[in-house]
Amino acid sequence: MAILLKTVDLRKRFGGVQAVQGVSLSVEERSILAVIGPNGAGKSTLMNLLSGVYQPDAGSLELAGHRMAGLPAHRRARLGLARTFQKIRLFRQLSLLDNVLAGAHLHHQIPLWQYALPAGRFWSDWARSRDEAMALLEFVGLAGRAGERAGALSYGEQRLLEIARALATRPRLFMLDEPAAGLNASEVGFLLERLREIRARGITLVVVEHNMDLVMNLADRVFVMDRGVPLFEGTPAAVQRESRVIEAYLGVDVNRPEVAL
Ligand SMILES: Nc1ncnc2c1ncn2[C@@H]1O[C@H](COP(=O)(O)OP(=O)(O)O)[C@@H](O)[C@H]1O
Ligand SMILES: [Mg+2]
Incomplete structure (x- = not known):
């Protein structure tokens, strides 16, 4: 399978906050990558770096072999990148x-x-x-x-x-920032089915999402971030077994549950 999106060691700092650090991703064409992590993990900043809302402080990013660093958002759109925003823009x-x-x-x-x-x-x-x-x-x-x-x-x-x-x-890569936020259960079901259909039509998806039902039923790979840094990447099943992910989300040390909460 060809790699559609590739990033190497992306970094972005806002004042004293290292919002994204050391993010290297390879997303296969026609696959679905979910990006998860607690609030403030840097997920939206990563979307903004990929789509060209922000330029990275360091690191490289390529879409289908085209180097995107330095290109403004509209040029990236012409290369086949589309996105939705965490806050609806219509x-x-x-x-x-x-x-x-x-x-x-x-x-x-x-x-x-x-x-x-x-x-x-x-x-x-x-x-x-x-x-x-x-x-x-x-x-x-x-x-x-x-x-x-x-x-x-x-x-x-x-x-x-x-x-x-x-x-x-007509994107090749479609990125969605929290598409299920604020939806009811039946709307989430419809969204899941539509996103699967979009992939079936040949479009690669990157989905930032908190709804774990959606993530686990949709994604081929899950990328977990915490405080700007990659924490884990793997299949949905592997992520669910990974204690570091559970800790990042719940603040629970699964090896020492007696001292948690
Ligand atoms: N434009 C910005 N200016 C200053 N700080 C920002 C900006 N965008 C994001 N941040 C900070 O970067 C960190 C990551 O934010 P964000 O990418 O929105 O996280 P997430 O989407 O995972 O909740 C947070 O500490 C946030 O306050
Ligand atoms: Mg966000």
Whole structure:
């Protein structure tokens, strides 16, 4: 299997806080990597380093062999990287359809002047984008509400809309920061099934998540961070057996349970 995403010794410091240190990852194409760890572990910072919101202080990162360090977020998006944010970012006043079209726009690379001077290609691109956007809304179960404002959706629906919008960029690597946060059990079930389907369509996933049911049922590999540092990496089954992970989460020394809690 080819490695799609590779990082070597990524580091990022904010003032006195070493948010990410020594993170080396190899993510196989068409696999699902879950990133877990307590609050403040550096998971979102890692996502931000991968997507180009922040540049690393040191270390290298490659997507499909392209070096990404130094590239801004929009250039990384063109290389096939899409993401959602821990805090939802949607155009709340725009329709669901327009939110997804905003993602599709990146893919079709319609030059701005074509909006002022519509040529044949513009309209065919536009029609194709619209069809794709509707198919993506269908995919997340929101096609029937395409004309509504995004701000009218429930929290869980907004999360799904964000996924549709990110997919409209036709990513090779899709990263999600806590997609199940705030969802109810049936919404988490639907999310799990959709993420599996996204992978089945050939997209590689990196998922930061606290919901252990989702992580253990979804991921091929789990990467555990604590205080900026990699703690463990392995299969879901291996992670569940790993005492260091349990300690990081619960503050319990599993070898000396009598002194804990
Ligand atoms: N933009 C920033 N400025 C200053 N400190 C930050 C910034 N982003 C993250 N941090 C700090 O880096 C550490 C890791 O944060 P974060 O990556 O958000 O962790 P997680 O997503 O695992 O909860 C925390 O101590 C956080 O306060
Ligand atoms: Mg976070």
